Amino acid sequence: MASEVVVGASLYKQDRLDVPVTANVVSHEKVKQESNPTLDRVIEDVPGVVVTHAGGQTTSGIQIRGSNTYQGSAIGTRVSAFYDGFPINAPESGEVAWSSVNMNAADKVEILKGSAATLYGSSAMGGVVNVFGHLPDKNRSESRCERRFLRRSPIQRPEPLFC
């Protein structure tokens, strides 16, 4: 199993295999592969993370290992999200406009699955999403322009077993 360095689990650098919670890392290369790298798109392939777009792009929701919305309390789906260590959850609802958080400036995304309340507070019962913004170590300018389209194959329905 490939090992990686994670920071968010204990707020200092550790080997991913040494941290006491399950941690996943979405690399910069993976982020670049996305047609439209918003935060929800980038982490939706991580095992245990469920992204719902039931209401369209403007209202995507994230659940980690089944963390659900607790009606009547401002904790969203109990997932806390941070960009460079600063919370991006809405203070009144606890939710994150996941599709509004662009990942073009991100180095990597760390996902902690399961309760991380000791470090991140009670709103992190479901898990934590940590985004690390990029800082270059030399003079650098870059631009990218890209247009893609998606084509889906028609669904092949199996033949009925019994008529």
Place this chain on the structure above:
Amino acid sequence: MATPPWFWNTYVGLGNKSGKLNYSLLYTHSNDDGYRQNAKTELNDVKLKARYDIDARQYLLLSTSYSETNGGYAYEWFSDFIPTTLTFIAHPERAYDIAYEDSKDDLIKRKNARVGLNYVNLLSDKLSLDTRNYYNP
């Protein structure tokens, strides 16, 4: 045949490390048609991150972002709760975007901004001070 979904993603950025200052500035514009009717999204986003090394053991980190999204409004379906069976019966025919012609192309606009300042002092090999101040308007 339906038109396939189109994505548009473009950004321009610059950054540098000069002495004690390290910074990155990036602007993004993206479009996503959202797979279904009136679920398209348009995003404009600016991110600035800068780090200033006060000395070998202290640094200040500034992380700011501003984004505007303009996307199709997501209407929920009304539903009736049936207490005897503990189930919900959805009524899409009463949804705003289906029942009311004028609501089909409604848009929702969002503006998000964040300014965060982080001061870190490595007091010793085993002890560090990490303070964060941020503003989410």
